[in-house]
Amino acid sequence: MPRRVPRPSFEIGPVRVRAGRRQSLSLPITRLVTGADVDLPVQVVHGREDGPTVWVDAAIHGDEAVGVEVVRQVLAGLDPKALRGTLIAVPIVNVLGFMNGNRYLPDRRDLNRSFPGAPRGSLAGRVAHLFMTEVVDKCEVGIDLHTGSDRRTNLPQIRADLEDARTRELAAAFAAPVMLHARLRDGSLRHAAREHGAKVLLYEAGEAWRMDPWAIDAGVLGVRRVLAFLGMTDPVDEEPPQPSAVSWRSGWVRSRGTGMLHLEARLGQHVSEGERLGGLFDSFGKRVRLVHANRTGVVVGRTEAPLVNSGDAVVHIAEVDD
Template identity: 80%
Template sequence: MARESFAIGTVRIRPGTIRNLELPITRLVTGADVSLPVRVVHGREDGPTIWVSAAIHGDEVVGVEVIRQVLATLDPKTFRGTLVAVPIVNVLGFMTGDRYLPDRRDLNRSFPGSARGSLAARIAHLFMVEVVAKCEVGLDLHTGSDRRSNLPQIRADLDDPLTRELAEAFAAPVMLHAKIRDGSLRHAARERGAKVLLYEAGEALRLDNYAIDAGVAGVRRVLAALGMTDPVDEPAPGPSVESRTSGWVRARSTGIFHLEVGLGQRVNEGERLGALLDSFGKTLRIVRASWTGIVVGRTEQPLVNSGDALVHIAEVNQD
């Protein structure tokens, strides 16, 4: 028996086809309509229904390119299941390169939203009703914020067996057991029963190739693990390093920060991470690791104030 068509918005998509559509969001003061762009790959054969989304923060562009490259590899005639791709969730922020919406709300603190709430609440509600409610698994793609860069990493509930299995399949360099924040897409989707992986990599407003390549490979490995595609023909990736605790080393003085460690570097407690200098080159303070672990994030801003986050270290089990 042939698969049923897939309903989303006001359209139905036949099995074995790809369809682009727009879900209406709002109208600008100019009278122009703003819509959420969606592409659905509705496979000819049965399988899971999952979503992959990016740019919930409008300045995070890496995930948009990841989704573009993944979609270019999919054939709906051999695809098993259904993929709902939403490359730009925060359309209004993306238009201006802004992390937030025009009302300064953080969309990723506005879920599950409300049909009659703020603009952020309405976008969140639309996404929950038209995307999350139809899916069993979600991949939410992010980058670092506030002039920070992130090592490719998966953040997820590693105590849930299926979520952990998918995180291991993604095979990012690090998988972090991350607390769920109220109002986030991950929290709201989990309350609806979906399994969610949050991918972090790269820097805002930059197409970092290392972040894109790891994201594309990871998403394709998850699709294969779910049986939606054939396994990717590539060398087997190394296992992800697991971490259950992480934190930022912060500046204890104001100055010009000379960073001396890279993403993915392992550091020991007390190890030198860099130095804070004044404008004449006088060393104001040596910055050292507060604990042993792996560098999963770092500031890209050399001008820092006392208290600013400098280096994000994830604690890992020592062999």
């Protein structure tokens, strides 16, 4: 019987990870005024058997904690000796922002508008370039984990280019309650990664700077389902999961007045155009105005702000296919 040839080691940064092993490493980003180094934390799980190379990342925005816990739990459940393929995990991309609970980098740039970056550009551009060259360029598929921003919370959902057949298959495998067709934005990780040939899913769930258990659980299960769909792990569901509702259009209901907001609409609730979603009240409790749905669909996001001004976004509704 011929001797089995071991799978080659995986090269990333200054290290080589042997097949059937996991290894953590740090990729240099910058140096603080104190002289301390700031590094990008990475863990590679390099399976014994051949298979796809996939990345999962979180905290591109420094105030998004849910994805960090999702990555931790996914890694804890992986056995490199049984994995087919390679997983690159980056739990905190925006390290400087995360340390301060700040969505942006110290240069006030949005990292998710700074891709693909440049090795001698701004701080955001340098982080983006490092991530592209050391992570994205080595992978076929990526899962980018996010939460709501600006005191908003999101229903677990996948945002992706649903017009691309392969990307839609991956989104369906994740099986979030909703998968939403989302256009690509210049400077985003999704846009830059697609230009480099990778398929990317963007997971949205929960609220910034919170550890919402329901958002974490749905994210962990979704990532595991995608890895199983790609043949990297064994199936995670005994029964097929509930298919995602598909949405090609969505929009925010905006406040038509200023006041204290009392929302009745819940995440995941199906609403009809014109349906009452809540109301605005002044400081004495007098109702100023009602909030109504501007379309029929599923509530996929809502503000958690107690006070809203005229024109503020309050409820995000996705129109879904029957």
